[in-house]
Amino acid sequence: MGFLSWLRSLSGEAERPRAPSSPVVPPPVDRPLPVHRAPNAPPVRQKSNRVSSKTRWYGYGEAVQVGGYLIPGGLVYVGTAMPSPKGRTEPSLINPALRINSQNPDWAGQSLDYWPSYESITPAARAAYLTWLADARRYPEVPIGYVFLFMYGLEHRVLVDIGSDPSLASELVPIRAEMVSLLELHGDRSSSFSGYASRFLDLIDFMLMQGPASAGGKPPALTESRWLVPINLKVGLGDLAANGKPIPAHWALAWAWFHPEIPLRTPASRCTEEFTRLFTLRYQQKFGDGFTVRPGKTTIRTSYHTASSQIGQANLEMDNIPDVFAQQAPLRKLAALFDGVSAELEPYSRWLGRNPDKAGTLAAAALLPGDLIDGSTGSVRDFQDWLVKKLAPSGTALISGAELFSHWPAGGTGKASKPETVNLATLLDSLGAALEPDVRFGGAAVSELTPVVLFRVQPGSPHSPTPAYSTALTMMHLAAAVTAADGHILPAELDHLTAHLESSLQLTTPERTRLQAHLQWLGATEVKLTGLTKRLESLSGAQKAAVGDMLVTVAAADGHIAPAEVTTLQKIYKLLGLEASTVSSRLHAAMTGSPAAARGPVTVRPAGEPEPGYPIPVPPTAAPAETGFMLDPTIIQAKMSETAAVSALLGGIFDEDQTLPAPEPGGPKRPQQPGLEEPAGTNPGDTFPVAGLDQAHSSMLHALAGRNQLDRNEFEDLAAHHGLLPDGALDTLNEAALDASDEPLIEGDEILTINAYALKELCS
Numbered sequence: 001m002g003f004l005s006w007l008r009s010l011s012g013e014a015e016r017p018r019a020p021s022s023p024v025v026p027p028p029v030d031r032p033l034p035v036h037r038a039p040n041a042p043p044v045r046q047k048s049n050r051v052s053s054k055t056r057w058y059g060y061g062e063a064v065q066v067g068g069y070l071i072p073g074g075l076v077y078v079g080t081a082m083p084s085p086k087g088r089t090e091p092s093l094i095n096p097a098l099r100i101n102s103q104n105p106d107w108a109g110q111s112l113d114y115w116p117s118y119e120s121i122t123p124a125a126r127a128a129y130l131t132w133l134a135d136a137r138r139y140p141e142v143p144i145g146y147v148f149l150f151m152y153g154l155e156h157r158v159l160v161d162i163g164s165d166p167s168l169a170s171e172l173v174p175i176r177a178e179m180v181s182l183l184e185l186h187g188d189r190s191s192s193f194s195g196y197a198s199r200f201l202d203l204i205d206f207m208l209m210q211g212p213a214s215a216g217g218k219p220p221a222l223t224e225s226r227w228l229v230p231i232n233l234k235v236g237l238g239d240l241a242a243n244g245k246p247i248p249a250h251w252a253l254a255w256a257w258f259h260p261e262i263p264l265r266t267p268a269s270r271c272t273e274e275f276t277r278l279f280t281l282r283y284q285q286k287f288g289d290g291f292t293v294r295p296g297k298t299t300i301r302t303s304y305h306t307a308s309s310q311i312g313q314a315n316l317e318m319d320n321i322p323d324v325f326a327q328q329a330p331l332r333k334l335a336a337l338f339d340g341v342s343a344e345l346e347p348y349s350r351w352l353g354r355n356p357d358k359a360g361t362l363a364a365a366a367l368l369p370g371d372l373i374d375g376s377t378g379s380v381r382d383f384q385d386w387l388v389k390k391l392a393p394s395g396t397a398l399i400s401g402a403e404l405f406s407h408w409p410a411g412g413t414g415k416a417s418k419p420e421t422v423n424l425a426t427l428l429d430s431l432g433a434a435l436e437p438d439v440r441f442g443g444a445a446v447s448e449l450t451p452v453v454l455f456r457v458q459p460g461s462p463h464s465p466t467p468a469y470s471t472a473l474t475m476m477h478l479a480a481a482v483t484a485a486d487g488h489i490l491p492a493e494l495d496h497l498t499a500h501l502e503s504s505l506q507l508t509t510p511e512r513t514r515l516q517a518h519l520q521w522l523g524a525t526e527v528k529l530t531g532l533t534k535r536l537e538s539l540s541g542a543q544k545a546a547v548g549d550m551l552v553t554v555a556a557a558d559g560h561i562a563p564a565e566v567t568t569l570q571k572i573y574k575l576l577g578l579e580a581s582t583v584s585s586r587l588h589a590a591m592t593g594s595p596a597a598a599r600g601p602v603t604v605r606p607a608g609e610p611e612p613g614y615p616i617p618v619p620p621t622a623a624p625a626e627t628g629f630m631l632d633p634t635i636i637q638a639k640m641s642e643t644a645a646v647s648a649l650l651g652g653i654f655d656e657d658q659t660l661p662a663p664e665p666g667g668p669k670r671p672q673q674p675g676l677e678e679p680a681g682t683n684p685g686d687t688f689p690v691a692g693l694d695q696a697h698s699s700m701l702h703a704l705a706g707r708n709q710l711d712r713n714e715f716e717d718l719a720a721h722h723g724l725l726p727d728g729a730l731d732t733l734n735e736a737a738l739d740a741s742d743e744p745l746i747e748g749d750e751i752l753t754i755n756a757y758a759l760k761e762l763c764s
Helices: 003-011 123-134 144-164 166-186 191-208 231-242 249-258 266-270 272-287 328-344 346-354 379-391 401-405 418-430 467-486 491-504 509-524 532-537 541-555 563-576 580-592 633-642 644-653 695-704 712-721 726-741 756-763
Strands: 050-052 055-058 064-066 069-071 076-079 299-305 313-322 396-400 433-436 451-456 709-711 751-754
Touching (some): 069 123, 144 166, 144 191, 249 272, 401 451, 418 726, 451 509, 467 541, 491 509, 541 563, 563 580, 695 712, 695 756, 712 726
Antiparallel strands (some): 709 751
């Protein structure tokens, strides 16, 4: 029913008294509210509402009839004369002597001016206004001018009558309740009314809270609108500071939430429940019961400029409550904590934004910080109980992909997508476990038909492979492929190889644990060689040589070469299409420390005039003492860095679902993985575009391959080399990575970390 039809339906009833329709009931009060009153003021008591001999205030619940209209809810002035503070007639005063045009009411409020007054509005507008009042002021589409006219009377009662006679302060509660109802009905319709009503409520709260606030009370609710700081928040914080009490977590959260200098990021607004829990937890971890705040000398003050043109500015102050809200020291603590919690929830928030109907699922829980998962119930608790039972005997469990999917839904396709597998691995991390294969470490996505190894991990275990781990994984895969090819490498040889890799590459304890789990997975997996030779042929000769160099360097790392290792290396060389007969000579060169072949021009002597003659070298005074064999660890690290991208590529070669594109005859050759054919510093125009990026960003992506971290200055230099602005390049690469893998490529501030999984997905 429109406003016009509604008013017309009421016009026939205007000549007879009407019963009240659902009057507003004031909300219950948890404790007696202190009243804003002067010192030694008399206690609150009910007194006459007569303002003068000609005017009366009708309080909450008092009915009054004007010209045949019964106004059931009260909260209006009725009479023939009442001056405003500025000398003119009070705008809201309903004068029964003025004419009312009930036959042609101004339903749309077209005759109202900017500051309406009952005295000056037309008789038609008076009829419409009285009809709205008679219907208990609850019609949601009433012209907003009529709502303002009613509000003028409430402002007069609060600021003029109660302001001069604090014994009337008990009326503030029903007046506040009425304003809350009006704001809920009309706040979204009129920004002007929303602003005035919100500030007026803040003023009423200020008056109600005069006196010490209860430290055990509740802070204001976290609302979407943050432009107005709730006065009860300031009063509560000031009271805690004045009494030397710590700021509890829920008060600290409200302080940060409403502070204008602390930005509200998406995770806080999208995942408010999780944000509140995590903020409370992190706050208590850092500050215990809370930090204390110095009271200071500034007291809480408020000012309000009325909607009515006949009152103006009102300024109030609490002499006994300090204002600590704007202090900088606590602000810095809160801002850092608020931002940190937002960052922790960023992956969860981003995923929830793309999947709003999947909150509360296992996939959603996988992206929550571990502290929010520990106390979970439902599907998360069931999954955790199953995991604990599986790992209880030995800390490791070999299961089928089908069994895993019976506890972790995989989209109904029989195979988990890579983002789904990352989610699974992330949830396992939070529960102190991991799985192999793991796509974050170059493994294939899990399917119902593949075996899966679950194993326990230490807190803080890495989430992406280091060059050393990638190298070890590559060697293990190649050895497993040789085993499948001719059956001449026994499982014991793989165990020996694993032990050798762990020692020579100085793998960390978490990396050794994962490598052992991966070895167990390889033992349960039928390594399929279908098409493997063809896939290996897609590697360039330089790439195969780089892999061969890496294998020899690692094999010689401990200074001892067993015959079985030589045999294994020869078989792997043959599989790669390299000359197996060169293995011995390469091992000898690595053992004796012979310099590697130069990769660029070598300076024989500086330019200029040559020295005449041939100088005779001075013989050594004593023969050098014999030392034990020691291979320079920097050589090993250099080899691993050079072949890190090749390792990532080989990991993909062993994924049976991945095919490698053949190079275009006579055309540009696309690198199979960034960094394989473009070392840092090459011409940005020489590389093939990647993941829809332009030439410059593709070239920069290639230059980042094989790196785990770089500092901000290095990144800026790299961006400048490719003709890009650092921040713009960072955003572009991260957006492309999010599209490809649901994860950013580069994270961090001063030290930037490269996400190996996102990098691989970008280039796949």
